[in-house]
Amino acid sequence: MSGRFAGKVAVVTGAGRGMGRAVALRFGREGARVVVAEVNPEHGAQVAVEIRAAGGTAIAVTVDVSQTSDVSRLFAATVKELDTVDILVNNAGIAVARPILDYTEEEWERQMGVNVKGVFFCCQEAARLMIPRRQGKIVNFASTSAFVSSSKPEVAYDTSKGAVRQMTVSIAAELAPHGVNVNAVAPGTTATEMTRSTLATEEGLAWQVARIPMGRVGQPDDIASAVLFLCSAEASYITGHTLVADGGWLLY
Amino acid sequence: MAVTIITGAGSGIGAATARELARRGDSVVCADVRLDTAETTAGELPEALAMEVDVTSAASCSRMVEETLRRFGDVNSIVTCAGVEKHGPGHEFAEEDFDWIIAVNLKGSWLSARSAVRAMIDAGHGGTVVMIGSINSVVGNPGASAYCASKGGVLMLGRTLALDWAQFGVRVNIVGPGVVDTPMSAKSLADPQRRARMMERTPLGRPAPPGEIASVIAFLTSDASSFMTGAYVPVDGGSLAAW
Ligand SMILES: NC(=O)c1ccc[n+]([C@@H]2O[C@H](COP(=O)([O-])OP(=O)(O)OC[C@H]3O[C@@H](n4cnc5c(N)ncnc54)[C@H](O)[C@@H]3O)[C@@H](O)[C@H]2O)c1
Numbered sequence A: 001m002s003g004r005f006a007g008k009v010a011v012v013t014g015a016g017r018g019m020g021r022a023v024a025l026r027f028g029r030e031g032a033r034v035v036v037a038e039v040n041p042e043h044g045a046q047v048a049v050e051i052r053a054a055g056g057t058a059i060a061v062t063v064d065v066s067q068t069s070d071v072s073r074l075f076a077a078t079v080k081e082l083d084t085v086d087i088l089v090n091n092a093g094i095a096v097a098r099p100i101l102d103y104t105e106e107e108w109e110r111q112m113g114v115n116v117k118g119v120f121f122c123c124q125e126a127a128r129l130m131i132p133r134r135q136g137k138i139v140n141f142a143s144t145s146a147f148v149s150s151s152k153p154e155v156a157y158d159t160s161k162g163a164v165r166q167m168t169v170s171i172a173a174e175l176a177p178h179g180v181n182v183n184a185v186a187p188g189t190t191a192t193e194m195t196r197s198t199l200a201t202e203e204g205l206a207w208q209v210a211r212i213p214m215g216r217v218g219q220p221d222d223i224a225s226a227v228l229f230l231c232s233a234e235a236s237y238i239t240g241h242t243l244v245a246d247g248g249w250l251l252y
Numbered sequence B: 001m002a003v004t005i006i007t008g009a010g011s012g013i014g015a016a017t018a019r020e021l022a023r024r025g026d027s028v029v030c031a032d033v034r035l036d037t038a039e040t041t042a043g044e045l046p047e048a049l050a051m052e053v054d055v056t057s058a059a060s061c062s063r064m065v066e067e068t069l070r071r072f073g074d075v076n077s078i079v080t081c082a083g084v085e086k087h088g089p090g091h092e093f094a095e096e097d098f099d100w101i102i103a104v105n106l107k108g109s110w111l112s113a114r115s116a117v118r119a120m121i122d123a124g125h126g127g128t129v130v131m132i133g134s135i136n137s138v139v140g141n142p143g144a145s146a147y148c149a150s151k152g153g154v155l156m157l158g159r160t161l162a163l164d165w166a167q168f169g170v171r172v173n174i175v176g177p178g179v180v181d182t183p184m185s186a187k188s189l190a191d192p193q194r195r196a197r198m199m200e201r202t203p204l205g206r207p208a209p210p211g212e213i214a215s216v217i218a219f220l221t222s223d224a225s226s227f228m229t230g231a232y233v234p235v236d237g238g239s240l241a242a243w
């Protein structure tokens, strides 16, 4: 398949739905060979089928990114099936939303396990493959919550996204001499399952929309196009940046 | 077909942007205080118009947009690349140099964008504005107080105009180049010691050719950046990420 990413191998975690799915479908359409890495086996398989039905190339690998053994298996399977990894998009994420007094230690560990540890070990495995080839693109999912607090209390989630933002900076500085670009995206409120309950009520949606200068919430495709840009040759001199795509949320 | 005005298109980043946007099919207006260099840029492009503009003059900026409307019938984007730089320690720097840098880099970005966005609002459609800030929008540089002040100003100008103009569907974003190989930086890059110092703080280890800034401007003037407004996008080889 031709396209901006013809032949490139792109691993997208959490690609079974939401923004990860949008990213995976776009990569498929633009010629990449896509690895749909997802904890929900049915969702992952379905997205791979969708990509192939549209004429693209995709495999699905079931993986819980918070388990390092799963992460190793994901990269081993990718190398076995598709030889290498050119692009890694760390999209998989969960939001454990609670007031501070209600968090348990287990919930904290789960939040950090997926959103921070998962991102780190996927980056490590990818770097192992990218450094010797002197090329590669990594995009992590931060959030506007890496800059300001979420609009409801979820300190563990906000902390995890702050960590992703800083991890992006430090890995970028370390890998730049090896020709690997590492960036993040910071979506604002985007219409996915993660925000469904917030946006389901009329007041919930109205409050968000009133708060966003562009007057609408983001759609998965808005964010996917920002992610693909960061993985493209057009963004070759950008590294260590968290690209904000929030309709203006952070402006005031 | 999109119509894009580029100020400072006679040289460096502006000229590269004109070429990149013409390549994707935009009608481009190459505006510069130097008509001869604007003509050189436009001369190589299929659907381009060269124009003289002094971005420090409101009247000149209005004329630029009127002329664009006369020739192409519309304006969809403006990229404000016109810029000047002069070095000197803050205690010795001349007042007229300070005023000049602020007038071109800061006020000029506003005046030229204002004229173009008025036309977008009149036409009842949205559009995009890209302002050229600098890594010096966010970090200082000794001996460049006026330049850094102007670029810090551009960042806040762009962010606030993004708020003013979101309701009209006009997105405003700010690009922050690091070290770019253009006439503006030629002297520093030619001095081996200064070049080495600049590269020490650039993890990718090389200056950017201006085309690498232009490709990011192309993204910000396209639908691919549909949910981005008021964003600062560094194109600095990782300088802001470095120690
Ligand atoms: N929706 C928003 O408003 C918003 C805003 C900012 C940032 N984000 C971030 O964007 C990313 C995508 O979110 P979304 O809104 O599409 O959410 P989503 O819940 O719709 O999708 C997340 C996907 O990740 C998968 N996943 C969860 N845990 C996993 C694990 N341990 N291993 C592998 N896969 C796992 C889920 O099964 C799901 O398919 C997340 O990192 C999220 O934090 C979302």
Ligand SMILES: NC(=O)c1ccc[n+]([C@@H]2O[C@H](COP(=O)([O-])OP(=O)(O)OC[C@H]3O[C@@H](n4cnc5c(N)ncnc54)[C@H](O)[C@@H]3O)[C@@H](O)[C@H]2O)c1
Pocket (backbone or CB within 6 Å): B007, B008, B009, B010, B011, B012, B013, B014, B031, B032, B033, B034, B037, B053, B054, B055, B056, B080, B081, B082, B083, B084, B085, B104, B105, B108, B132, B133, B134, B135, B176, B177, B178, B179, B180, B181, B182, B183, B184, B185
């Ligand atoms: N070169 C770099 O390393 C670098 C780094 C960061 C930011 N920038 C910024 O990028 C922008 C473009 O810089 P460049 O490197 O291409 O410089 P350049 O000197 O090559 O081009 C600047 C152009 O602006 C024009 N100009 C100057 N005053 C004007 C006025 N009053 N009205 C209209 N046009 C005018 C000049 O004639 C010239 O053609 C500037 O804003 C600059 O500050 C450059």
